[in-house]
Amino acid sequence: MITFLVSIALLIIAYFTYGKFIERMFGVKEARPTPAYSMKDGVDYIPMGTNRNSLIQLLNIAGVGPIFGPIMGALYGPVAFIWIVVGCIFAGAVHDYLTGMISIRNKGAHLPQLAGKFLGKFMKHFVNVVAVLLLLLVGTVFVTAPAGLLYNLFNGWVALGVITAVIFIYYIFATMLPVDKIIGKVYPILGALLLVSAIGVGGMLLVTGAEIPELTLANMHPAGTAVFPILFITIACGAVSGFHATQSPIISRTLENEQNGRKVFYGMMIVEGIIAMIWAAAAMSLFYGTDLNELIATGGAGLVVSEVAFTLLGAIGGTLAVLGVIVLPITSGDTAFRSARMIIADYVNVSQMKIASRLWIALPLFVVSFILTQMDFTLLWRYFGVTNAALSAIALFVGAMYLAIQNKFHWVATIPATFMTMVSLTFIFSAPIGFGWAMPTAYLAASIGTILVLGLFAYKVKLNRAIENFELDEEVNKAA
Template identity: 80%
Template sequence: MITFLLAIVLLIAAYFTYGKIIERIFGVKENRQTPAYSMKDGVDYIPMGTNRNSLIQLLNIAGVGPIFGPIMGALYGPVAFIWIVVGCIFAGAVHDYLTGMISIRNKGAHLPQLAGKFLGRPMKHMVNFVAVLLLLLVGTVFVTAPAGLIFDLIGGGVGLSVIIGLIFVYYIFATLLPVDKIIGRIYPILGALLLISAVGIGVMLIATGAPVPELTLQNMHPGGEAIFPILMITIACGAISGFHATQSPIISRTTQNERNGRKIFYGMMIVEGIIAMIWAAAAMSLFYGTDLAALINSGGAGLVVSEVAFTLLGAVGGTLAVLGVIVLPITSGDTAFRSARMIIADYIKLPQLKIASRLWVALPLFVVSFILTNMDFTILWRYFGVTNAAISAIALFVGAMYLGIQYKNHWVATVPAVFMTMVALTFIFSAPIGFGLPMTVSYVLAGTGTAALTGLFAWKMKLNRAEKEFELDADTTEKAA
């Protein structure tokens, strides 16, 4: 229990300490007009309050990642706590803050545009494809996961395919309508439900004196799976997730002032890390090693969610907690499709003021996603995981380049970018869904590839620094919002 409580304290303290350091390095300009005002269009660019934006950002980035991921990561034992805390503070929250703030400085641009601008034009095309692929995988995963939870909650009273269809209908409306019509109105309420359910689980862990294991570096995974890189792939959203880089621009287009960025972007990632810690601790304390593995194998992480919720909170509280978990993927799935629409529209330069234009872009996405729902969830999750890691590395390199061009401390982003590059490449070389090579060979190849990519990054930074007219930020009016 001491390890668990200390981890929560470290996460909260990081917001007030390391979060301020990152904010100071970036250099907030409170008098700079944000895109919410300079590009206001009534659809995607709409000024919204900080608390509202914060809850929307939390729901956008959370999904089932900080719950399902930590539950599966709990198989490794307390070493998972280290990754959640260190990854969240020094990688994930930095990633989210920099992508959100750089987007604000560049008219609410999405990651493909930012990658093209700071890392080179070829990266724009590659990242555009990978980002849309990631969002399709996210949208699909976040249809099947909540559909299964709803199906179990109502005892199979409604067919699974019907539930999936109803979720898709909601996604269509949330994707097409202006951001303040559905997302801006119901997300704060759903965010409160999410927080209440997570806090309820955490409080009951403490109140009941649950046997949360203390810190150890031992790998307790029953199957003996390697901690590096599989733990980092499994626990993504609770530590660092490239998916967040696709979500932050939604809120960068509704943020009223740059000073709100630390709360919205860095702060909400810290909250997600706390949620991840709670669910990892619950899974470890209530189900030990092989018992947890058996539960996951028989009913997936969703079954563990139900067992934890009803064991700790009873019938009523358990139902509310499960509803809170159901809310997470649905409120990330809809914005995943919304982000995909916006990225594609930006790429092909198609204005989104008319609903017909939005529909033309969105419908093919839903068709492809519906087809993908027939794939096995575990396979989908692994593909999502490695794509997620790759995007996070690219987003961090964008942040590092933005800081490096200005001769600011880019290492706060460069170090986690290099680490996540190594994670993604090692997984690609070693995993069965990749090349399936021996782990030792994978380490060597991944290390070589990481070194080469890091060298290219350093070379590109030197070129960008030498370009005297490099347009770091998009022109806007220096006017208080």
């Protein structure tokens, strides 16, 4: 219990300390018009209040990742707590803040555009492909996961295919309509449900005096299972997630003032880290040991969610908690498709003012996603995990470059970017879905690859610094 409480305290303290440090180093300009005003279009660029933006950002980034990931990561034991805290404070929250704020400074640009500007044209095309692939995987995963939870909640009396179809229909409307019509109005309510469910589970852990394991290196996986890199792939959204870099521009286009960025971007990542801590602790305390292995093997992380919710909160409270969990993937899936539409539209330079222009981009995405729902969920999750980790490294390198060009302390982003590069490459070289090499060989190859990437980054920093009057922040028009 002490490890759990200290971890929560560290996350909260970090928002007021390290988060403030990152904000000051970035350099907020309160008088600078944000894209919500300078590019207002009534569809994607619409000013919205800070509290509403905060809840929308939280729901955008917090899919099943901060719940399913920590539950599966709990099999590694309390060492998962370390990764959630350290990753969230020094990697995830920095990642979210920098990508969100740099997007604001560049007219609400998405990650592919930012990668092209700061890392080179090749990276623009590469990140476009990776980002759209990730968003398709996210959208698909976040259809199948809530559909399965709802199917279980309804005891099977509503067909799984019907539930899946209803979620897809909702996604189509949320993707196509202006951001303030569904997302802006419904998300604050759903966000409250999410927070209440997380607080309910966390509160009951304290009230019941749950035996949450203290910090050890115990690993509940079979002997020989390596913690690195799988733990860092499994627990992503609760620590650091490239998916977030695709979501931040949605809010970058609705933020009213730059001074709200720390609360919306850094702060909501801290909240997500707390949610991840609660579910990891619940899984460890209630099912520590072989029980958790067996439960996940039987019904996946979704079964653990149901068992935790109903055990701690009873029938009514458990139902509300499960609904809160269901809200997460649905409200990330819809914005995943929305982000994919916006990224493709920006790439091909097609205005999104007309609904027909949104339709011909969005519909093919849903067709591909429907086809992907026929794949095995576990396999989808693995592809999602490694793509997610790789994109987080790229996004952090974008933030590092932005700081490096100004001769600021870019290591706050470069160090986590380098670490996530090592994680991604090691997984690719060692995993069966990758090269399948033995771990020693994979470690060596990943180390060489990471050094090469870091060298290329240093070379690009030198080139960008040599460009006279490098346009870090694009000029904006005054608000109408």
